Amino acid sequence: MDGVTQSAKDHELVLVTGPSGAGRTTAINAFEDLGYEVIDNLPLSLIPRLIDGPPLGRPIALGVDVRNRDFNATALIELIDTLTRDPRVQLSLLYLDCGPDELVRRYNETRRRHPLAVAETPALGITREMDLLAPIRVRADHLIDTSGMSPHDLKAEIADWFDRAGVPGLAVSVQSFSYKRGLPRGLDMVFDCRFLANPHWVPELRALDGRDAAVAAHVQSDPRFEEFTTRLRDLLLFLLPAHKAEGKAHLAIGFGCTGGQHRSVAVAEMMANALAEAGWSVSKRHRELERRSASGRPLGSG
Numbered sequence: 411m412d413g414v415t416q417s418a419k420d421h422e423l424v425l426v427t428g429p430s431g432a433g434r435t436t437a438i439n440a441f442e443d444l445g446y447e448v449i450d451n452l453p454l455s456l457i458p459r460l461i462d463g464p465p466l467g468r469p470i471a472l473g474v475d476v477r478n479r480d481f482n483a484t485a486l487i488e489l490i491d492t493l494t495r496d497p498r499v500q501l502s503l504l505y506l507d508c509g510p511d512e513l514v515r516r517y518n519e520t521r522r523r524h525p526l527a528v529a530e531t532p533a534l535g536i537t538r539e540m541d542l543l544a545p546i547r548v549r550a551d552h553l554i555d556t557s558g559m560s561p562h563d564l565k566a567e568i569a570d571w572f573d574r575a576g577v578p579g580l581a582v583s584v585q586s587f588s589y590k591r592g593l594p595r596g597l598d599m600v601f602d603c604r605f606l607a608n609p610h611w612v613p614e615l616r617a618l619d620g621r622d623a624a625v626a627a628h629v630q631s632d633p634r635f636e637e638f639t640t641r642l643r644d645l646l647l648f649l650l651p652a653h654k655a656e657g658k659a660h661l662a663i664g665f666g667c668t669g670g671q672h673r674s675v676a677v678a679e680m681m682a683n684a685l686a687e688a689g690w691s692v693s694k695r696h697r698e699l700e701r702r703s704a705s706g707r708p709l710g711s712g
Contacts (some may be wrong), residue, residue: 422469428506441471505550553596580654588670607632620675670698
């Protein structure tokens with residue numbers, strides 16, 4: 411790392427950005443709870459002054475969005491490049507993403523005006539902002555899609571990635587999802603579990619999910635399950651040290667099935683436990699189960 415180790419760096423900065431309504435305020439509060447010094451909406455031109463002096467002493471989380479006085483995407487990208495080249499600085503860009511439909515729902519629920527469409531509909535402002543932030547999104551070191559998250563979920567996710575008191579090294583996120591709802595954003599690896607025996611077609615198992623022992627046993631009864639999970643575990647245990655050696659701080663692994671309720675959940679649970687037993691820091695998220703819990707609606711097939 412150009413002769414400067416992470417631990418020797420004088421200034422640790424996390425830039426927190428993303429579309430308005432995606433959860434930046436919640437994220438900033440989460441960083442404060444983790445012991446970071448937080449500064450929200452500091453003008454971009456003033457950020458370099460933070461590193462002009464002696465070592466900061468503790469990490470800083472900076473909230474940056476379109477309401478910043480001198481915000482523009484080009485200036486932010488230039489700032490990121492400048493800070494990244496500085497050997498004294500350890501910089502992370504956290505981008506909080508969210509689907510446009512969910513952002514519209516949030517704005518309609520709070521009846522707030524969008525900063526880029528004060529006299530127009532929030533949908534117009536959301537479209538403009540996403541177009542404006544597109545080149546910044548692709549530069550993100552960490553991307554969290556908050557579409558299906560509660561504030562508690564977002565705080566937990568940030569703690570998994572940025573808690574300096576936790577286990578150092580590579581943090582692994584294991585997620586289950588439904589292909590019918592599309593892939594979660596930010597996944598590094600995706601594995602399809604739809605070839606396994608589907609508990610949806612067993613009436614007494616249909617209402618349960620993959621965390622239930624009976625559902626897990628049904629999925630494991632598939633003759634292909636043992637070889638699949640053994641090979642997959644061995645593959646991940648081979649790859650994780652390589653990603654860690656390359657300096658990656660977080661790896662997101664997704665398991666999908668038709669409904670995101672049975673097979674993907676069972677495999678994700680088993681794989682998360684196997685990686686944790688091997689000494690890795692692992693967090694779990696079951697996207698469709700969280701959606702069902704929030705809405706009270708049943709899921710799809712499997």
